[in-house]
Amino acid sequence: MKYEIDYIIKEQFDYYKNMCALLSEFKDSEFGPPAEIEKIEQWEKDNNVKLPYxxxxxxxxxxxxxxxxxxxxxxxxxxxxxxxxxxxxIIASIIGDGETVYISRLNGKVFSIFEGEIKEYKDFDDFLTIQSLYIESMAEEYLGADWGDIYDELFEGE
Structure with missing residues (x-):
């Protein structure tokens, strides 16, 4: 059976890759290869947990x-x-300053903790969306207020 990737997450992934390309002159990014579904399913089996879709x-x-x-x-x-x-x-860290991103094994909720403060997200897409706001502020800092026009020119129609 083929696993269908969530189209919203695919859109987020593409946006993240495009933003990283847009800011590549100023910041380094690297996207590793995709995991195979069999590896993910084996991890789930080994750890007796189901990862959120x-x-x-x-x-x-x-x-x-x-x-x-x-x-x-x-x-x-x-x-x-x-x-x-x-x-x-444990799935991610943010800014290397101690904020860590987690998924609860109990209910599958995505949340982060920084300096004792817990921030809950509706889902993984919500987490990505909120982080993209900071990424967009970086684009404005490095490329100016018209960064969105530059983005559209480079990536519109992909």
Missing amino acids: QYKSWLLLTAESNILDMYIEFSWPTIGTLNEKNDII
Whole structure:
């Protein structure tokens, strides 16, 4: 059976790649190769957990990635402990300043913790959308207020 990648996550992935290309003169980014569905399913089986559909779609696009000089670093999922033994899945870090992004093994919710403050997201797409606001502020800082026009000129019609 073929796994269908969530189209919203595919759009987010393409946007992230385009933004990284747009800012490549100023910030380095790297998108690793996609994971194979069999590897993801084996990880789920080995860890007795089902990854959320949107996050699994992201892994099928890139198993690991470094976005804009490690603003976001997506890593292969690992099991961790927050409140109870093995209750979280660690999926990313933000800005390298200690903010870590997790998925709850209990309910599949995506959340991050920074300096003791928990931020919950509706889903993985919501997390990507909120982070893209900072990426867009970087574009404005480096390329000016008309960065959106530059983006459209380069990537419109892809």
